[in-house]
Amino acid sequence: MVNYNTLSDSELTDLLKLDDPLAFAEIYDRYFGLLYIHAFNRVRDKEEARDVVQELFAFLWANHGSIEFKTNLSNYLYTATRNRILNVIGRKQIHERYRLKLPEQLIAPVMTDHLVRERQLTEIINKEIQALPPKMRIVFEMSRKHHMTYKEIAGKLDITEQSVRSHVKNALKVLRVKLGIITFLIFILFDK
Numbered sequence: 001m002v003n004y005n006t007l008s009d010s011e012l013t014d015l016l017k018l019d020d021p022l023a024f025a026e027i028y029d030r031y032f033g034l035l036y037i038h039a040f041n042r043v044r045d046k047e048e049a050r051d052v053v054q055e056l057f058a059f060l061w062a063n064h065g066s067i068e069f070k071t072n073l074s075n076y077l078y079t080a081t082r083n084r085i086l087n088v089i090g091r092k093q094i095h096e097r098y099r100l101k102l103p104e105q106l107i108a109p110v111m112t113d114h115l116v117r118e119r120q121l122t123e124i125i126n127k128e129i130q131a132l133p134p135k136m137r138i139v140f141e142m143s144r145k146h147h148m149t150y151k152e153i154a155g156k157l158d159i160t161e162q163s164v165r166s167h168v169k170n171a172l173k174v175l176r177v178k179l180g181i182i183t184f185l186i187f188i189l190f191d192k
Contacts, residue, residue, distance in 0.1 A: 005030075009073035016064045024061055027073065032057070035081045042085045052084045128178050132171055139167035 004012070004026040012030075015023035032053060039049035056077070060067065069076050129137060139157070142148045143164070148156070150164040157164075 013069050013073050016060075017067075019065070024064065027060070028057055031074070031077050035077060038078065039081055039085055042082075043088060048088060052081060052088060056080050056084055125175075125179065128175055129171075131178075132174060136167045136171050136174075139164055140171040143168050 002022075004022055007015070007023075007026070009027075012023045012027050016027065035053045035056065036049055039052045040046060043049050043052070059080075060077075067076075071079075129140065132140060139153055142153045142156070143150070150161045150168075153159075153164045154161045
């Protein structure tokens with residue numbers, strides 16, 4: 001049985017050309033870490049460095065029968081890694097150049113579905129608040145939108161604190177029924 005970790009690079013490349021997966025595995029084990037460090041020192045991004053090296057090894061295995069190693073294996077791998085890094089950097093520069101040329105409106109963040117739903121929910125809630133009886137609506141808005149205490153509201157409207165409490169309690173009951181329990185809970189959680 002052959003001990004692959006004792007073989008030279010040229011012996012491994014010869015076996016690789018003969019479709020030996022164990023030779024490929026030894027090349028991978030021998031060079032992955034070194035190539036990863038080499039790539040990381042250039043791109044300064046762990047995932048990108050890992051992708052560069054993984055793509056190189058995928059290419060090596062997919063084309064192992066047709067690759068001509070004009071120099072030794074380590075030179076081939078380092079040169080291929082460098083070329084892939086240059087391609088990554090070049091793509092980034094092109095992407096950045098085009099991004100800078102785009103009008104600002106196109107770059108601005110696109111409103112997500114979540115934000116659309118949030119806006120729609122807010123509109124529904126506001127509509128239902130506006131449908132409350134006038135005195136109840138005023139008390140409720142002072143409590144929830146203006147964050148006034150019951151005492152402050154009572155003083156401002158010249159009513160008792162118990163009346164304020166009653167208006168807020170009744171408004172919440174009405175909204176709970178009209179908006180449904182889920183919407184109501186969301187409203188209570190986000191409005192405090």
